[in-house]
Amino acid sequence: MTSEITLFVNPTAGRGRGAAAARPAARVLRDAGFRVRTVVGTDAEDAASRAKEAVAAGTAALVAVGGDGLLSLALGAVAGTRTPLGVIAVGSGNDFGRSLGLPVRAPAEAAAVIARALREDTHHAVDLGRVAGRWYGTVLATGFDSRVNDRGNRMRLPLGRFRYDLAILAELAAFRPTPYRLRLDDGPVREIEATLVAVGNSTSYGGGMRICADARLDDGLLDITVVGPCSRATLLKVFPRVYRGTHLTHPVVTSYRAGRVELDAAGLTGYADGEPLGPLPLTATAHPAALRLLAPPRKTARD
Numbered sequence: 001m002t003s004e005i006t007l008f009v010n011p012t013a014g015r016g017r018g019a020a021a022a023r024p025a026a027r028v029l030r031d032a033g034f035r036v037r038t039v040v041g042t043d044a045e046d047a048a049s050r051a052k053e054a055v056a057a058g059t060a061a062l063v064a065v066g067g068d069g070l071l072s073l074a075l076g077a078v079a080g081t082r083t084p085l086g087v088i089a090v091g092s093g094n095d096f097g098r099s100l101g102l103p104v105r106a107p108a109e110a111a112a113v114i115a116r117a118l119r120e121d122t123h124h125a126v127d128l129g130r131v132a133g134r135w136y137g138t139v140l141a142t143g144f145d146s147r148v149n150d151r152g153n154r155m156r157l158p159l160g161r162f163r164y165d166l167a168i169l170a171e172l173a174a175f176r177p178t179p180y181r182l183r184l185d186d187g188p189v190r191e192i193e194a195t196l197v198a199v200g201n202s203t204s205y206g207g208g209m210r211i212c213a214d215a216r217l218d219d220g221l222l223d224i225t226v227v228g229p230c231s232r233a234t235l236l237k238v239f240p241r242v243y244r245g246t247h248l249t250h251p252v253v254t255s256y257r258a259g260r261v262e263l264d265a266a267g268l269t270g271y272a273d274g275e276p277l278g279p280l281p282l283t284a285t286a287h288p289a290a291l292r293l294l295a296p297p298r299k300t301a302r303d
Helices: 017-031 044-056 068-078 095-100 107-120 144-154 160-174 232-242
Strands: 004-009 035-039 061-066 085-089 124-131 134-136 139-143 178-184 190-194 196-200 222-227 253-258 260-264 269-272 275-279 282-293
Touching: 004 017, 004 044, 004 068, 017 035, 017 061, 017 107, 035 044, 044 061, 044 068, 061 068, 061 107, 068 085, 068 095, 068 134, 068 282, 085 095, 085 107, 085 282, 124 269, 139 144, 139 282, 144 160, 144 196, 144 269, 160 232, 190 222, 196 260, 222 282
Parallel strands: 004 035, 004 061, 061 085
Antiparallel strands: 124 134, 124 282, 139 196, 139 269, 178 190, 178 260, 196 222, 222 253, 260 282, 269 275
C-alpha cells in the first residue's frame, strides 16, 4: 500500500463536470499530503481495465470522479478488495452519493471528506448488489422504469432528473402492466402483473427518485419495490411521491426484502446504476460489506 491516490475520472460526466472536478479534488488531496495519479480511459472497457490495474498495483484508494455510470466501473475494480473507494459525485444523477449522504457536485468538499477518512482510517463497509456478473450500488430497474431508461438514453436534453421526467411522460402513451415471474430467496415463484419491479441496494435512481426509500447499505439485504398494475391516472398520482419516498404506503405498492431476487418478464431490459444489462431473466444477489467506502462514520443499519 502506498500514499498514492488514484483519481478515476469520467471527463464527460455532467457535460464536462468530471474533468473540471478532477482539478480541485486533486489539489485538496495533494494539500493533504497524498500523491495523486489520474486515470482516464479511452472508453468504458479501457477505463475499467486501468482502474483494476491501479488497484492491483496497490493504490491507497480509488476515487471515482463522475456519476453513477463511472461508479459502476469503479465498483468492478474495488468490490471485494481491501482498496477503499472515494466518491466525488459530479454526474447527472449521483444517486449513490446521495444515498450515502456525501457531498454532491462539490468536488473540493468531497475530496476533503476522502482525505480526512484516509487520515483517520474511517472507511466503513457497505453492501453491494450483483447482477449479470456486475456489481451495482443503487437500483436494478425493470418494467416501466427500464422502458423510461431506454427512452431517456435516446434523449440528449434535458439533463439529470428532468430528462427522466420527460421520458416518463412520453412512456405513459404506451403504458401497460407486464406479467412477471418473481422469486425471493428460496421461496416459491410468484406470477404477478406489475408496472415495475425495482431491486435496490440503496434508495434511489433517476436523479433522486427514492423508489426503494427504506433500503439500507449495511443490512445485507436488497429492497424490492413492486408497483402493481394500475391506471395512468394512478401512476401519475403515485409518481410525485417517489421523490419523497412516500409512495411505499400507496395500496398499489408492495415492498419486500431478500438476499436473492430472480426476475423474469418478456420484452424488458434490466438497468443497474443506470447502465443496461440486457434482457430478463436476471438474478440479483446482495453482498454484505463488499465495499470499503471512504466517508465519515455514520449510522446506516436498521434498528
